[in-house]
Amino acid sequence: MQDYKLFAALAAVVDTGSFERAAGKLFITPSAVSQRIRQLEERAGQTLIVRSTPAKATPTGARLLRHARQVALLEQELQDDLRGDDHERLVELPIAINNDSLNTWFIPAVKEVLITERLLLQLKVEDEAHTLGLLKNGDVLGCVTSVEQPAAGCTSTRLGEMRYRCIATPAFAARYFADGMSREAVLRAPAITFGKIDTLHSNFLASRFAVAAGEFPAMIVPSVQSLLHCIQAGLGYGICPELQWEEIQASGALADLMPADGPMVPLHWHAWELQSPRIGRFISHMVAQARARLPQ
Structure with a gap:
């Protein structure tokens, strides 16, 4: 469980861009955030965060961040299952998408599954040729992109044109x-x-x-x-x-x-190979709806 806290600190620093804002998000002190990042860096044997403004993940930090986000989603769903919670907690869903998709087919395609699965979109908007970089950096768990070849540890699914x-x-x-x-x-x-x-x-x-x-x-x-x-x-x-x-x-x-x-x-959906059941259901629904709305 302690490792989860370390990964959560890494994700908070990258998401907020600073140790101070990460501390506020996690309800701990900035020194505690710094200590957790140092522990991760000692285990990895290299720097994970570039101490800039804003703070950014190094390539190794980005790989660990992808793992941290996967662990967080899987752990939350496991806790919901163990409690037998009929009212699952809301889950944040960070996605990178291009402007044209966001303004046309995407929201109509996912609105129902967002409600039924209790998901909160956290959208990062970028050109379709550049959204994949956000996935590689660990900023998002999936993206709509014009690139077909998946990154390491990810899958690629054609959506249409x-x-x-x-x-x-x-x-x-x-x-x-x-x-x-x-x-x-x-x-x-x-x-x-x-x-x-x-x-x-x-x-x-x-x-x-x-x-x-x-x-x-x-x-x-x-x-x-x-x-x-x-x-x-x-x-x-x-x-x-x-x-x-x-x-x-x-x-x-x-x-x-x-x-x-x-x-x-051409548009493709890229996401991590390992997904929680709830996110998996979102992806299946979104892909089916995209293919129904976009020329193939």
Whole structure:
């Protein structure tokens, strides 16, 4: 049981970013947190926490953190089973997910199982190409990612495809793309993009028109809904999830600039191989619902 306390201290420091806030979370003193981390580091024979602001786990610390989170979930479910508790305690569920999934299919897919399994989502939002790093670091127990190959000790399950449409208002399309999209047209038409870390738009232009990132004018709007609002306002053209497009296409307020050639991103679910029964039920439900909602 003592080891669990040491692992809990490691998780608290990484989650909160400091020894002081970790102490508040665990209801112990900062010196007690520091002592528990030192005990773990002595057993591991190496540093587990980078004493920076915020505090971060070293690669070895991240591996131990993954173990700590698994142990905590399994222990809690075991305690519930031993008590025969019909009203299981709420369990925190840290997940990394991309913005487009969060704003379209994810919440409708998991809302029922979150309620029935009494789970509290702790979401970390990142680009789909970068969410896997949060899983590897032990920050989350599962992630939605565009990467297929699983990390060591993890599984990978295909969810489906996230398909996109390149859209603009009819007036904007008439002004900049009267003769259709072309290299010359995209070099002068203002684009609405999510941000520099999100390469979906730039990769799309590079593959279709040999236009590199930085060669085309762009407005950065790091919000899925606000990006769509800017496109609807006629400020530029952009790429939105097909699931969003399906909700607005009937109005005629927006035009699909390349109906047969929108971008596509495969999505996969990655998680630790060892899961508690309750989290396992969540994963099974989420995967089934995702596959029902996303093109395969």
